[in-house]
Amino acid sequence: TTEDDDLSLGLPGLSLGRRDFMKAGVAAGAMGSVAGCSALTGGGGSAGSQSTPSGSGASHTVEPGEHDEYYGFWSGGHSGELRVVGIPSMRELTRIPVFNTDCASGYGYTDGTQEMLEEGGGYSWGDNHHPNLSETDGDYDGEYLYVNDKANGRIARVNLTYFETDAITDVPNMQAIHGCTVLSPDTKYVLGNGEFRVPLPNDGTDVKNPDNYTSLFVAVDPESMETQWQVKVDGNLDIVDTGKEGRWAISSAYNSEEATDIQGMTKDDRDNVKAFDIPAIEQAVENGNYEEVNGIPVVDGTQDSPLNKGDRPIVKYIPTPKSPHCVEVGPNGDYAFIAGKLSPTVTMLDLDALADSSDPEEVVAGRPRVGLGPLHTTFDGNGHAYTSLFIDSQAVKWDIEAAVEAEEGSEDPIIEKQDVHYNPGHIQALEAMTTDPDGEWLVSLNKLSKDRFLPVGPIMPDNDQLIHIGQGEEEMELVADHPAYPEPHDCVFAHKDKIDAKKVYDKDDYEETYITEEDSGVERTGESSVHVKMTTKRSEYGLPDFTVQEGDEVTLTTTNIEGVQDIIHGVAIPEHDINYAVAPQDTREVTFTADDPGVYWIYCTFFCSALHLEMRSRMIVEPA
Template identity: 35%
Template structure:
């Protein structure tokens, strides 16, 4: 204990030294210092920990990766929408239901935009949400276990892209459709898109206690493409803003045909108004079919419920709830500054950024200064809502984040740079190249009321020569910049897994203290759990054989099983008896047509094996759990289908 205290003491001193180094370097940096100061800024010494968590979406990996900043070290890949043989997620009997949809079992998705839950507009670190783009779904991940706890499918949506952003108090996680489609789906000619296809914007309520999600209502909008979105905050709390493109409603060669209008729209949605409308019985219940998958930490098991109905709202039925703000050049990112006053449309085919003013928007609405309508939805006059234009000198603005000190940072895909500019004066302060073709960027809390404006991470789409080559396919690349000074300073490159689109970050102190170390065995409610090794048993139920197995360093109980027959379906229900931090056990059976299992302390997971050949077949622990890990193994004897050998099992000959 004394030694432990001493270590804490020296850590504290080391931190003080680091902090003072950082300050010195900051001063040097602004006067054009040596590169060595950048190295010191990202160096997290062995045994020390990062200042921020960063959660990077996995893109086509379907998952979410956890990094530390400023070091750029990866800590974990959290399986979300994709089967993950590393842990058995989506392979184990308990987690297969997580990937159920109305299309059946979908083992993959394209995850895009993580967002951390908020209270009063500030990150609260309870959960992180992320969207599945391809088969529209929203996932909720616990930030105490760092595991996916819930996935809800979004009906009437296709290309779930303007998702999954939370409102100021996590009242809703919002999901908008990128593709407009026939609603409800039906057999019709594609070229009759215009006027017939619709776009849905889904408001999914989040239970404040458990986080459980439920689609409260879907707004059925004109058939545009709803690209990205962000919530209003502060004064604009209660509103939600979506960028649109393809207001031309082209159904083919959108590359050209969706780029004809000089201006598309930002759709401003007064969700509070629509919420009040549906709370008073408004809206139309529509038949639907979508999966709601919930993982229970007590039973360590997920269940799927198919939901059969969704509440839809025609925006024309709620006057004053939806307006269009003309925004130039097919805007992509839709970002709201920490005060909630400015709504930024990043016109991706333009050099300029369009900034709308929330106050001017309200004035224009009150003054009924409309510039026509689209499908009955009023269009506000561009000049009446505009706060300013950022003449950036860059090309292809995509996304903007904020540092909480009155500055905004915008990525430019085509000119491959991050541009820092000032809110209110719209002047460009600094620009730094990225390597190469940056998509999103992330400042921890950078899209909340309280950003932590110390670093910005640029998430690039093209890697080329940044790392040692690995053939044609490479990981994507991120860059971290110090933004504590007037000018940005490039600190470090690091590869990222999959294709990160958006990312979310928060101070380590928000999550690290509450990160779970183990699951309590005495709270394990799994129906096949064994809470002590003496409860281990093997039970036959017709052709099904259930093995109630326990693991502890370093043996399985039982480790010899006889009486299994060809044609049986063997369920290994394995409970890890350990109650010690970071002592998982694994399980793998020879010839099994599924992945291994990785079982955390106190957890139960189930793997199925259908033996096809007579013989004596081994299994073993896949995680190097102790000095006797190699001894952690066992055998199953498989007899012919017509054998009358009774089931028996043992450990150590007992």
């Protein structure tokens, strides 16, 4: 078996045979089972124990009562949520429900959040992969976080003042949005890559003819969250990142064969990375060079489009080794780094050269050979790139300029390799996506943990590993293992000074009616509808009880009139599937039908005071 044979990853129709797999001690199959190799080859393993700091003596301990220096925002994959993790402690600080519902906070139970999920497609789950912080001048401004839903073609926005999802856009014409990024430097758009090719429009016509399927690239307005325009391209789009000057969005892509099965998708040796010229696309839209589909201007960016034939094509197609995975643009915006996945190389595109050419000879600035299964790359801001190697189970550190100097396929730029446990996807260093990365810490988001934790049944956690990198001069050092519930894909870090989270709601930020103690009461609003208003404070509701009639539609508005931070009250109504949190100075509303006559004790779910258990109200439903 030659080294190149190993790149087949067990994909059907490729050169590595079943016998080779059996030799390596794993069953034949796709990527998942190849993963087994790594424990035997690259992965090594420190006997299942956590590594302890040695060498540099880097400590990630944050003493009790002390704060972490960075916020980490983790995508939660198909759990639908985001997680907020302190760096360097790796402590989970909170979770932000996005595409899922959450009974602790009441997200998806209150009227406002239920409506948002309903208008955002009405699905009960989503698959978020790529969290992105809003930027001003290429730096995080602490306003918003945007994240994709790979499952249903959506983009959601999280308000970072309240750490709360405040908008979900169900993008028309797209089934899956995988790659997602903001357009640097000032977040002009949130950009998304449609991964699954479907008919346009996907309305039941042309379902049997894959030649008429298409993959779309979309721009969403970051404020209104409305879809602005889309570009249709050849092949499947995968991941996207932008240059730092607002012109280029670079997307990796696979399946230029436009097949519908894995054999077909991996048949050819080459695929095309797409470079979207954003101002040129805007010009095409302005000139009316589009077709409107479901209310959205769709610009033709396929290779044969007239818009790609002139002096300034809207999309440049750059041939790369087949099925590349990620694109990350380096901190100074010089190069886009495209990880080879099936090729053991990272392709570096020169973004300046791209303005004049899309000829690989002229735009490929380097192509170091980094190892097997390169998926994602991150940066320390001091001239080094760090690439995750899925198959080798390693993080490889290499020198960016040395890679430009070296011959294509050279291993010379490689400085060091660090084993991780096991099979990393994304890899992310502090503020690596800004123009000024901070170095110091890197997290490797490993897909498999195998024996690294106490056994918890067959669905095992991922393993997010903290690695000390310093300013790039020292050796990498594995410092901590951190189990993660399925399944983070990516994370992004912001210094704590860039996020300004409020501890108490500012009622001016919300439209809901603020209720005072005097407002507490029941108002009949129709023959079979009532509006109940009540406050919460330690340790009573504004109404000790209220009475409605069987069949009434009840709207219950609750304000927490506490002005003190951290005193949250809950409103739980047994047998009505209702529970939600009301934080200090916040107002929440819920609407339900009182179908069953009887007595229902409303109780507080947050332990708020010594008399928390006594914090009760009583809903009396009189028979009709």
